[in-house]
Amino acid sequence: MKKRSLIPIIYILFLMLPIYWLIAMSFKTTGEILSGFSLFPQNWTFENYKVIFTDPTWYRGYINSIIYVTLNTIITVTVALPAAYAFSRYRFLGDKQLFFWLLTNRMAPTAIFALPFFQLYSAVGLFDTHIAVALAHTLFNVPLAVWILEGFMSGVPKELDETAYVDGYSFPKFFGKIFLPTIASGVGVTAFFAFMFSWVELLLAKTLTAVAAKPIAATMTKTASSAGYELGLLAAAGALTIIPGAIVIYFVRNYIARGFALGRV
Amino acid sequence: MKTINQKAWLFVIPVLLLVAFNALIPIMTVVNYSVQETFGNNLFFWQGLDWFEQLLNSERFYSALGRQFLFTGTILAIEIPLGVIIALAMPRKGFWVPVCLVLMALPMLIPWNVVGAMWNIFTLPDIGLLGYFINNVLGIEYNMTQSPVAAWVTIIAMDVWHWTSLVVLLSYAGLVSIPDAFYQAAKIDGASNFAIFRYIQLPKMKRVLTIAILLRFMDSFNIYTEPFVLTGGGPGNSTTLLSIDLVKIALGQFDLGPAAAMSLIYFAITLLVSWLFYTLMTKDDEPKRGDRI
Numbered sequence: 001m002k003k004r005s006l007i008p009i010i011y012i013l014f015l016m017l018p019i020y021w022l023i024a025m026s027f028k029t030t031g032e033i034l035s036g037f038s039l040f041p042q043n044w045t046f047e048n049y050k051v052i053f054t055d056p057t058w059y060r061g062y063i064n065s066i067i068y069v070t071l072n073t074i075i076t077v078t079v080a081l082p083a084a085y086a087f088s089r090y091r092f093l094g095d096k097q098l099f100f101w102l103l104t105n106r107m108a109p110t111a112i113f114a115l116p117f118f119q120l121y122s123a124v125g126l127f128d129t130h131i132a133v134a135l136a137h138t139l140f141n142v143p144l145a146v147w148i149l150e151g152f153m154s155g156v157p158k159e160l161d162e163t164a165y166v167d168g169y170s171f172p173k174f175f176g177k178i179f180l181p182t183i184a185s186g187v188g189v190t191a192f193f194a195f196m197f198s199w200v201e202l203l204l205a206k207t208l209t210a211v212a213a214k215p216i217a218a219t220m221t222k223t224a225s226s227a228g229y230e231l232g233l234l235a236a237a238g239a240l241t242i243i244p245g246a247i248v249i250y251f252v253r254n255y256i257a258r259g260f261a262l263g264r265v
Numbered sequence: 266m267k268t269i270n271q272k273a274w275l276f277v278i279p280v281l282l283l284v285a286f287n288a289l290i291p292i293m294t295v296v297n298y299s300v301q302e303t304f305g306n307n308l309f310f311w312q313g314l315d316w317f318e319q320l321l322n323s324e325r326f327y328s329a330l331g332r333q334f335l336f337t338g339t340i341l342a343i344e345i346p347l348g349v350i351i352a353l354a355m356p357r358k359g360f361w362v363p364v365c366l367v368l369m370a371l372p373m374l375i376p377w378n379v380v381g382a383m384w385n386i387f388t389l390p391d392i393g394l395l396g397y398f399i400n401n402v403l404g405i406e407y408n409m410t411q412s413p414v415a416a417w418v419t420i421i422a423m424d425v426w427h428w429t430s431l432v433v434l435l436s437y438a439g440l441v442s443i444p445d446a447f448y449q450a451a452k453i454d455g456a457s458n459f460a461i462f463r464y465i466q467l468p469k470m471k472r473v474l475t476i477a478i479l480l481r482f483m484d485s486f487n488i489y490t491e492p493f494v495l496t497g498g499g500p501g502n503s504t505t506l507l508s509i510d511l512v513k514i515a516l517g518q519f520d521l522g523p524a525a526a527m528s529l530i531y532f533a534i535t536l537l538v539s540w541l542f543y544t545l546m547t548k549d550d551e552p553k554r555g556d557r558i
Contacts, residue, residue, distance in 0.1 A: 007354035011433075012368050015426060018387040019371070021394045022379075025386060037397045079279040086276035091267045098277065100540075105288045107535045109487035111508040112528040115515055116291030139287040142280055202378045202490050217376045221494075231386065238379040245374025246367075253363040 019242070025235035033231045048236035058237065061216030064130065066244065068205070068213065069198045071134035076141040076194040077187060084149035085175070089158065102143040113139065114207045121208055128210045136208055137198040144197070145190045152186025185255045192252045199245060216241060298525035316526035326527065328502070329510040330534075336506055337485045340424045344481060345474070347425070348432025352440055353466070355433075366437075369430040381494025384423045409496060413503035420492045420504055427491065428481060435477040439470035479539060486535050507531055 025033055026048055027041040052058040086092070087099060117136055118127070126132040160182065164174040180187065206218040220237050299316055301309040320326050356362055372380070390396040390408045399407040409416045443465060451461050489508035492498070498505035498513070505513070511531065515524035 004354045005356065007351055008365055011351050011429075012365065015369065015372055015430070017394065018383050018426065021387050022383045033392060037392055037401075039394075075283075079283055082276035083280040086273035089267060090270040090273035092269065092271050092273040095273075098281075102280070102284060103539075104536055105284055107483045107487075107539050108288070108292075108532055109489070109508055109511070109528070109535065111487070111489050111511050111515075112295060112532060113291050114512070115521070115524075116294040117287075119294065120290055135283070136287065138283055142284055146280060196374055199374065200376045202376060217378045220382070221378060234382060235386065238375075238382060241376050241379050242371065242374070246371060249367050249370050249374060253367050 022235050023239050025232060026239045028232055028235075030230055030232040033235075045232075048232045049240075051233060052236055052240065058216075058219060061214060061219035062240065064209070064213050065199065065205075065215040065217070068130040068133040068137070068215070069195055069244075071130055072137045072141060072198040073191050073194040075134060076138055076145045077191055079138075080142055080145035080149055080190065081180075081187075084146045084153055085179075087146065087150045088153035089161070099146075102146055106140050106143045108139075110140070110201070110203050114203055117204060118207050127208065128212050130213045132208045133205045133213060133215070134198075136204045137201060140201075141194045141197055144193055148190045148193060149183070149186055152183045152189075156182055188252050189255055192248060195248050196245065295525045295528050298521045299529055300522075302522050312522060316522045317530070320523060320526050320530065325510070326530075329505055329507050332503075332505065333486060333507040336420070336424075336488075337482060339421055340428070340485050341478065341481060343421070343425050344429045344432050345478060348429050348477070349436050349470070349474075351429070351433045352436035353462070355437055357441060366434065369433055372427050373430055377490035378494050380423065380427055381491040384419065384426075384491075384495050388419055411500055413500055416496045416500060416504045420495060423491060423495060424485065424488070428484070431480065432474075432477045435473040436470050439473040440466060443469050475543070479543060482542065483535060483539060486538075 024039075024041055027044050027046070028038075029043065029045050029047065032038070032042060087095060113136075121127050121132045121136070126135070156179070160178065161174065164178050169178065202215070202217040202221075205215045206221070209215065209218065216237065220234060300312055300314065302312045303309050355365055375383070385393075387393045388396045388407075388409055390400050396407060396409075399405050406412075407415050409419050447465050448461070451465060456464070487508060488506060489512065492504055492506055493509050493512075496504045498509045511524060511527055514520050514527065
């Protein structure tokens with residue numbers, strides 16, 4: 001038994017090493033980083049973090065990212081809920097084809113969409129807005145959300161719907177008061193996935209923004225090329241991008257195991 | 266059983282509109298480019314299927330495609346078994362379960378360019394933790410910017426680091442859904458550990474593993490940001506995967522026609538492999554689970 005638990009321990013250590021290195025670097029000055037190898041910061045400095053929290057070009061990046069990720073999560077879950085309900089409860093003309101077509105959008109390489117998206121969103125006047133990135137990210141989030149929610153909804157027996165109708169519930173009332181609370185963990189997991197894939201994506205977010213809605217990741221790449229190689233600052237900015245994800249995952253920690261089964265195991 | 270109800274379409278309309286706006290219009294733009302030649306200034310000339318023909322005869326495309334399959338094949342061959350092994354070794358209940366899950370999920374929540382940058386500084390030969398260790402403690406020469414082998418090992422290590430947890434979490438979800446009674450029955454029958462794995466655990470994990478392989482296939486086949494930030498496709502072209510090459514052609518050289526043709530072929534390959542795999546993996550249990558995909 002003891003030997004067996006070594007495997008996850010070693011694996012987690014392997015996962016933590018690069019993260020440790022990033023965080024250790026963020027507390028070093030760029031001079032110290034470049035001057036040679038040291039396992040721990042010799043002269044602890046918070047200067048890097050101070051720059052990020054006081055310079056608007058840096059902290060605006062975080063705010064922008066959080067705005068479009070939140071918008072995306074809301075849009076994704078809202079439109080995916082009714083669709084997933086339809087797929088899990090009814091048969092209709094072309095349902096299987098439609099479901100597979102939705103999934104194909106998850107398969108499309110985002111690199112393909114970079115240029116057309118730029119043109120499309122410029123044409124409709126949404127270029128460099130948060131909503132543009134939020135909408136663009138629904139391309140790969142909505143299919144996944146429908147897939148996950150459909151799994152959770154299929155796990156709920158149909159008798160629940162029928163009993164509610166017999167009891168005189170209207171559809172919206174049933175959906176909001178009975179059905180949604182039943183699949184609350186599914187909604188949480190879906191929101192988590194939507195948040196995650198929108199937060200980590202850079203190519204589209206960068207293509208669709210210039211100044212007003214520029215994501216933190218783009219600020220980082222720009223700094224990396226323009227301000228020389230400010231390694232300490234970049235490490236601090238990188239370390240800070242881990243925090244929102246860590247917070248979100250903390251909230252769904254008890255659903256992760258079940259949620260990753262996408263509700264249907 | 267599901268009832269037939271054509272009004273269900275009404276529920277699907279919002280998704281349909283949104284995805285159509287995001288997918289159909291851009292794909293049609295790409296199709297449009299793929300049959301034309303442009304010299305800028307919005308001047309386009311009909312080119313027919315020339316770009317496709319040129320692409321299918323080009324050395325460059327096949328070598329990028331080959332590297333892409335090598336990459337995807339390697340990471341699948343490592344991540345799937347490794348993920349299953351780790352999931353099997355994890356505790357089933359108790360305090361450590363959420364701790365393990367949260368820590369394991371952490372790499373997946375880091376923006377992709379940060380992942381690339383992080384591995385870059387992690388592997389720098391003179392000041393990175395791993396790079397320093399391999400060069401100065403193990404005494405093996407390791408420099409990603411010079412040796413293609415080192416670059417390959419690094420991008421694969423990075424992907425294993427980044428995504429094995431997805432396989433772990435999915436397999437783990439499959440494992441915890443097995444009732445204790447199954448294990449007790451196996452114990453009474455005197456089943457070996459391998460037999461338990463083969464006849465109880467593996468069948469229960471089949472569905473989640475299908476999802477894991479599909480997601481990992483699609484995402485690794487489309488991978489762009491992480492290897493681009495880590496190696497920039499180099500040294501030379503040794504780690505130029507399909508997406509990196511595509512962006513190079515489209516935005517670097519602004520050859521829209523060839524890039525569009527390449528996009529379509531690229532997309533078609535992803536679609537075909539995913540569909541084949543999905544059909545094969547779900548063939549057996551199709552009647553049991555109803556006729557849904």
